[in-house]
Amino acid sequence: MSDPIIRFDNVTFGYSGTEVHALESISLEIQPGExxxxxxxxxxxxxxxxxxxxxxxxxxxxxxxxxxxxVDGLNVGDYPVREMAKIVGMVFDNPEFQMSQMSAGEEVALGLENAGIPYEEMKRIIPETLALVGLAGFEERSPLGLSGGQQQRLAIAAVLAMNPKILIMDEPTSNLDPIGKQEVFDMAAKLNRENGMTVLVIEHEVEVMAKYADRVIVMDGGRIVMNGTPQEIFGQVDALAELKLRVPESAEVASILKSRGMWNGPIPITTEPAIAAVNELLGAKS
Ligand SMILES: Nc1ncnc2c1ncn2[C@@H]1O[C@H](COP(=O)(O)OP(=O)(O)OP(=O)(O)O)[C@@H](O)[C@H]1O
Ligand SMILES: [Mg+2]
Known part of the structure; x- marks a missing residue:
């Protein structure tokens, strides 16, 4: 296995002026491309x-x-945030608030200018990055005239322009309609699979995470309380219920059937295996 791209070594953190620890004894390794x-x-x-x-x-x-x-071999805290932005891009839930420029092209240019990238190089990077998020030719468009999904993809383009190795998305689709959500998650999956980008998504949409994630980390009270593949985590319906967290609907249905002795197979966490399981059950009964 290669060196982890992100490593937390027994990290505890409390914000200034607060008594509680926001993070408590976090140890975690994330591999490149996860x-x-x-x-x-x-x-x-x-x-x-x-x-x-x-x-x-x-x-x-x-x-x-x-x-x-x-992160990527660097001790975070020894480097200014603009230096870290060359390695880590982070986007938040409200794309509109992340827009400050008159055009999509300028939005992408902003970080590049701050990083002192020469103009000639910017002229190449901007269209390339817009194309990467499915916004080819959008240079002159006003960010405020874009759909929510397009705005979020533009916000992502603005951080991708720095060519980071890690993309962190903090509830990136909570203000988007279903089409916008789909656009953002499809794009992130493409960046992960085709460009090898390490993707970290903070997300409540368990159905989506069951489909895309390699690994699911569950936090509670500043600690990591579960850490495994989507199958390992979402199969534990009762443990997640105790943490007041949802599981994918297919897992919930299968777990009810299991508790009644009607299903003995693995818990399906996405729709296709759930349909296959239902067909198997019906086939067995007929
Ligand atoms: N800027 C801040 N100053 C002081 N305390 C903070 C600050 N930001 C967060 N906290 C506290 O740190 C803890 C963890 O907050 P954090 O925002 O990381 O949680 P979260 O899991 O992202 O929650 P949410 O789902 O609401 O976004 C909470 O107790 C919160 O009140
Ligand atoms: Mg949060």
Missing amino acids: YVAILGLNGAGKTTLGLCVNGVIPIMLGGNLEGTVT
Whole structure:
């Protein structure tokens, strides 16, 4: 196995002026090219974990940090956030608030300008990056005239322009309609599979995560309480219910059937195996 691209070594963090720890004894390794979903209730520490990876914690948001976070071999905290932005791109839930420019092209140019990228290179990078998120030819369009899904993809383009190795998305589709959600997740899956990008998604949509993620991490009270493949995690319907977290609907139905002794196979976590399981059950009965 290669070196982890993200490594948390016994990290505990409390924001300045608060008593509670937002993160508690986090140890975690993420390999290059993994697609990891982070689940947890409000206040579980998911955003805080993401901010430790892009260096906003401890550089811009202070507090008491113990342990070490290493990203792509660098000790986070030793480098300014704009330096980390060349390795880690992070987008948030409200794309509109991430837009500040008159055109999509300028939106993508902003980070490049800050990083001192020469104009000639920017002229090449901007159209390439827009094409990467499915917005080829959108240079002159006003960000505010785009759909929610397009705006979020533009926000993602703005961080991708820096050619980061890691993309963190913090509830990227919570303000989007179903089509916008689909656009963003399809694009992230493509970046992961075709470009080998490491993707970290903080997300409540368990159906989507069951379909795309290689690994699911569950947080509760600042700790990592579950960590495994989607099958391993979403198969534990009762444990997740105890944490007040949803599981994919197919897993929930299968678990009811299992508790009644009507299903003995593995718990299906996506629709196709659930349909196959139902057909098997019906076939067995007829
Ligand atoms: N800027 C801040 N200053 C002080 N405390 C904070 C700050 N941001 C978060 N916290 C606290 O840290 C803990 C973890 O919060 P965090 O935002 O990481 O959770 P989360 O899992 O992202 O929640 P949500 O699902 O609501 O986004 C909470 O107790 C929260 O109140
Ligand atoms: Mg959050």
